[in-house]
Amino acid sequence: MNVKERIVDAVLKNALLLLLIIGVVVFALFNPGYLTLSNMTVIMKQASLLGLLGIAQCIIMLTGNIDLSVGATIALSTILWSGMIKNTAIPSAVPMLLITISGAGLGCLTGLITTKLNIPPFITTFATNYAYRGIAWLLVGSTIIYNLPQSFRFVGTDDFLGIPITIWFEILIGAAILILLKKTTLGRRIYFTGSNRKAARYSGIHTDRVIITAYMIGNAIAAFTGVLYAARLNAAEASIGASFSLDSVAVCLIGGCAITGGKGGVWGTVIGAIIVTAIKNGMNYVQVSSELQTLVLGLLIIIAVFFNQQVDKIQRK
Amino acid sequence: MRKNRFHLTDLPSAVIIFIVVFVFFAVSAGGFFSAYNLASILTQSVIPCLLVLGVAIVIMSAGLDLSVGNVLTLSGVTCGLLLKAGMPVALAMLVGVLTGTACGFLNGFMVAKMKLPPFIATLAMMNIASGLANTLSQKKPVYWEREAFPILDTIGTGAVLGIPVFALIGVLVMAVVIFVFYRTRLRTNVYTLGGNEEVLHLSGVSVAKWKIVVFTLSGLMAGVGGVLMDARVTCADPTVGTGLEFAAVVGAVIGGNLQNVGKGNLFGAILGAITLATIRNGLSIMHMNNYWQMVLTGAILVIGMVIRELFVRIEHKKKLKEAEASA
Helix, strand or coil: CCHHHHHHHHHHHCHHHHHHHHHHHHHHHHCHHHHCHHHHHHHHHHHHHHHHHHHHHHHHHHCCCCCCCHHHHHHHHHHHHHHHCCCCCCCCHHHHHHHHHHHHHHHHHHHHHHHHCCCCHHHHHHHHHHHHHHHHHHHHCCCCEECCCHHHHHHHHCEECCEEHHHHHHHHHHHHHHHHHHHCHHHHHHHHHHHCHHHHHHCCCCHHHHHHHHHHHHHHHHHHHHHHHHHHHCEECCCCCCCHHHHHHHHHHHCCCCCCCCCCCHHHHHHHHHHHHHHHHHHHHCCCCHHHHHHHHHHHHHHHHHHHHHHHHHHHC | CCCCCCCHHHCCHHHHHHHHHHHHHHHHCCCCCCHHHHHHHHHHCHHHHHHHHHHHHHHHCCCCCCCHHHHHHHHHHHHHHHHHCCCCHHHHHHHHHHHHHHHHHHHHHHHHCCCCCHHHHHHHHHHHHHHHHHHHHCCCCECCCHHHCHHHHHHHHCEECCEEHHHHHHHHHHHHHHHHHHHCHHHHHHHHHHHCHHHHHHCCCCHHHHHHHHHHHHHHHHHHHHHHHHHHHCCECCCCCCCHHHHHHHHHHHCCCCCCCCCCCHHHHHHHHHHHHHHHHHHHHCCCCHHHHHHHHHHHHHHHHHHHHHHHHHHHHHHHHHHHHHC
C-alpha cells in the first residue's frame, strides 16, 4: 500500500470524525462563542443521553430489526420512576435498577411479538409505541410530575471528578456494550443474525432468542436513559420523548449502522450522537429555527447514509 | 387440484378485524350503527384511503413510504399560501398536487438512483417536508379569504345527492388509480419488483424507472390528499398530516400488503384504512379518551397480526396433511 492509498484509507475510516471537525470549524467561524469549553461541555452532556439512546437502538438494528417504541419505553419508565421515588427513604439505586429491569421486560414483549408472530418490526414497534405510551397516559393523564427529590436527581445533574455523571454512565454502558458486541458469543451472534438471518439459523443459532435478547438489552438501556433524562429535566410526563425513537434511528444511521443489520457499532453511534448534537447546538447558535433544523436533520441522514454506502463500495474494491 | 383455490392466508387480516370491530361497536356503542354515523366514517376515511393506495403500491414493490403524512401537509400548506396570495383556485391546487408529486419523485430518485433503503429515504423526506411546511407556514394555520374562492367551499362542504363533493373527487381519483393498477403493466411490474427485482431487470424492464414511478404515484396521492384536506377544513394546518403516514402503512399492511411477497391487494388496503377509521370513530362514540384509543388501537393491530399468523399455521398444517395423503 503506497502513501496515497494509505491517506485515502485513513480519511475514509475517519470520515465521521472529519465531518464533525468540519462542522465545528464552520460554526466557530460564524460564532466564536460556539467553540468555548463551556459550550463543548454542554454539547457533550446533551450528546451523552442521545448517545445512550443510540446505543440502545444500535443493538436492535444490528440484528436487522428496528425499534420505534424506545421513546414510549422512556415515557413509561420515567413515569414509573417518578412514582417510585416519592418515598425518599429507599436507596436511589433501587428504583433505577427496577426501572432498568422493567425496560427489559417491555423489550422482551416487543421482541416476542416481532419474532414469534412474524410481523415486520416497524409495524410491531409502531403498535407497541402506541400501547406503551398509552399506558403512560392512563397512569398520569396529562399532568406533569415535577420537583423530584434531589436525593434521586443527582444522577442527571451532578458531576463526578469534574465530569457529568451522565457522561460517566455513557462511558460505562458504552464500554460494556462494546465488550459484549466484540468479545462475547452473544455479540458475534447478534452481528451474524443481522448479516444473514437464514444462514445464522441454519448454523444452529436461535435467531429469535438473539433478537429478543437484543430488544431486552436495548430497551433496558432506553429505560435507564429515561431515568437520567427525567433526573436532568426535573420533570416527568407521558408525552416525553416523542421524537426520541426517530432521533435514535437517525443517530445510528449517521453513525454508520446499516438498517438491514450486521453493520455498525458503539463507536460510530456515539460519534453520530455527538455530530447530531453539535450540529443542532451550532444551529441554535446561528439562530436557525427548530423547523429548519428538522429539515437539516433529514438532509444529514441522506448525506450520511449515501456517504457511508460510497465508502463501503470503495473499501470493498 | 384446482390452482386458484381459496386460501385462508389470502384473506387480509383487515377483513377479520373489520368484522369483529364492526359487530362489537354495533352492539355496544349506541349511535354507531346509524346511517349518519356510517356515512361519516366513510367521509372521514376518504383521505386516508387515498394515502393508503399509494403506500400499498409502494409496499408491494418491496418499498416503504413513511413520508406521505408530512408530504400531504406540505402540499396543503403550499396550496394554502398560494390561495392566500390570490392565485386562481385551479392553479393553486395544481401546484399543491405537483408539490406532493415532486416529493414522491425525490423519494423514488433517492431509492432508485442513490440506492438508499426506502425506510431511510422516506424518513429523511418526512423530516424535510415537515421542516419546509412549518417554515413556510411559520407554524401557524394558513387562512385565505373564503369569499374569494366559492369553488373551494363547494368542494369542501358542498354535496351532490347527499355525498360530499370532496369525497366524490377522492373516490374518483381512487377509481382511476385502481383501474390503472389492475388494467396496465403497472400491476405486473410492481408485483415483480416486490417478488424479485432481478427478474424484472433480466426481462429488460428498467427497475429504476418503475421504482420512481411507484414512489411518484404515492407522492401524487399525498398531494391530492393535501389539497382536498385544505378544501375540507378551509385552512392549511401545518400539523394536519402528522401520524397519517403510519395510519397509511398500517392500513396497507393489515389490508394484506407485505414486502417481498410479490403480490398485494388494493381493496384490502382500502378496507384497512376504513377499519382504522372505524376503530377511531367507535372508540370516540364510546367516550374512550385519546389514551384508551391509543392503547386499544395498538392492541387491536397486534391481535390482527396474531390472527394472520394463526391462519398461516393452519394453512401450513393443511398442506402437510395433503402432502401426507398424496404420498
